[in-house]
Amino acid sequence: MKSWRMLGVLAVAGGLAVAGCGGGSSNSSNASSSAPGSGGGTSSSSTNLTGAGSTLVAPLMSKWESDYSSKHGVTVTYGAIGSGGGISQITARTVDFGASDAPLTPDQAKAAKGVLQIPWALAATDIAYNVQGVGNGLKLTGPVLADIYLGKITSWNDPQIAKLNPGMNLPSTKITPIYRSDGSGDTYALTDYLSKVSPEWKSKVGTSTQVSFPTGVGGKGNDGVGGALAKTDGSIAYVAISYVLANKFTYADIQNAAGNYPTPDIKSISAAAAALKSVPADNKVSIVDPPASAPDAYPISTFTYALVPQQSKNAAGLKAFLTYAIGDGQQFAGSLEFAPLPKQILRADKSTIAKITTG
């Protein structure tokens, strides 16, 4: 009798386990098996949208969320987990839309299978620093910044920095470069810019949302980096502009290709975007290091993209939200230091949004 009972229990337990494992593995093979984040399926309710990704667009997104829900009754839930996370989540289709400051690489686009990228905000990545005795308005050039992050310039009173800032009294403090340890669009913007101005950076480090920095200290998220910056004397970091302004960090003026040092603000960001000649079919645009024909352009400006599947159960809801975001939603952009989207981008966005179908 006892052995029958035992057998029965083991059979039931084994059956449950196999069913659980089998169900789990078939679930994960439905969603792209390359992506983290378990396949839970997108929300099929037409009144709610979920999104995840870039922390750069997060302040603007929270304004959109409250305004959109009051005007249209649709709740948008957004998780600011970093651009890399946004790309992974939309690849796994665990959210309705992703948000990334970096356009998809060819490999990512292939893995994501039919995801459209729609530039929906225009901002800048500032270079903030915290050096005792050095106030606002430090001037740096692209190559000098690259050398700092490569670890070739190690102290603040290095002759290359002093040459650019003749009036400033620079201490001999060691420079601690701070970078994002998670996948970040700000990292993409900075590395894209440094790859353009420094061939050594391009060959040694490259451009990506997550790179292997030769030196320095990592922080998780804009807040992790901001926290490290605030507490480390002699540190330098790259942070989203809205974050810098909200926390009143001191930031540097970076020399552009025309030789000027524009303050990062709406005017200089718009100038960088205006230098854009044409928009390619996949909407992948890069406006870092604009040419000298744009004398007032801030060199580390970046678009941030919405990533939406071309076929989605929630197509109507997505199209409505995206149209709002590039239309009425832009009214909140100015106060958060996002520049208005240039006309050619708006045109490209509208035609891309029209491509979204239900499926």
Place this chain on the structure above:
Amino acid sequence: MSGAAPTSAPVGVDAAGPALATSRSLRDRLGAPVFYALTALASVASVVLVGALAYKVFAQAGPAISHSGLAFVWHSAWNPVTNVYGAADFIFGTAVTSVLALLVAAPLSIAIALYLTELAPRALRTPIGTLVEMLAAIPSVVVGLWGILVLGPFLQSTLEPALHSAFGFIPLFGGDPSQVGLLPAVIVLTIMTVPIVSSITREIFATCPGELKEGALALGATRWEMVRAVMLPYARQGIVGAIILGLGRAVGEAIAVTQVIGGTAGIHASLFAGGDTLASRIASQYQGATSNLQIASIAYLAAILLVIALVANAIARAIVGGARARPAGAI
């Protein structure tokens, strides 16, 4: 038979036959088998869960294992741009932080256990013991936050310069003082392993037979001589097991370590320099991983970590189990 029947038979029972209940209620008949089944199910489910988890981790790591092979373990690189990955930096970081943390935590825990079992006034034993165990109850993320806000600045401004000026000739203390790095990670891990090691050690010391202790004291040994000659040799096996259990905890700690270790790659000799551990790298990079190979490599790190943690735990259980099973009075 009827002569042996009790005079007051239970209600509903046939008084003519043996007075054992012939019709038990449904609850009685089902209760025992169901109880057996539920508890067996829970145990089997846990075993299946461990197996399924290990299987899934290794399955996810598959592409990286076939791409890099075993050389991954001693290759020192982590470059998402060129897609070259290796675990050496993180195995080094994990080894250094965990071993150093235990080197500090072990004597501390033994001292705490000795104090609580032998030396403390009886009234104090429970409160102090409870407070030490409360250290284990503090969430890791809170310890990490304390590490960023309090420990880091303190180390950078006070402790590290002092160590540097006193022992700067040793490469271990040779770097520049910094708020993040291996040293804050070691301290944070020490704080997290002391409660575990000390509570197990305390338990082991409590099983030390009183006759042996009293005998030593009666022969004229001082308190310390008694501890050294009787208690420590008796408890040695159990203490080793407790330390290895603490090692398992230290190796797996992710959040608190990520916050204070600085997330830098590379192997440096100095404790002040940044580094990264297996658990911390997995925690910080998994969500934003950009390519399939990166995800598989992170899973490969997880597989290595899983193996280390399970082996440490298994060894500890074997040793501690052996120590506990020893009957009282055996030498």
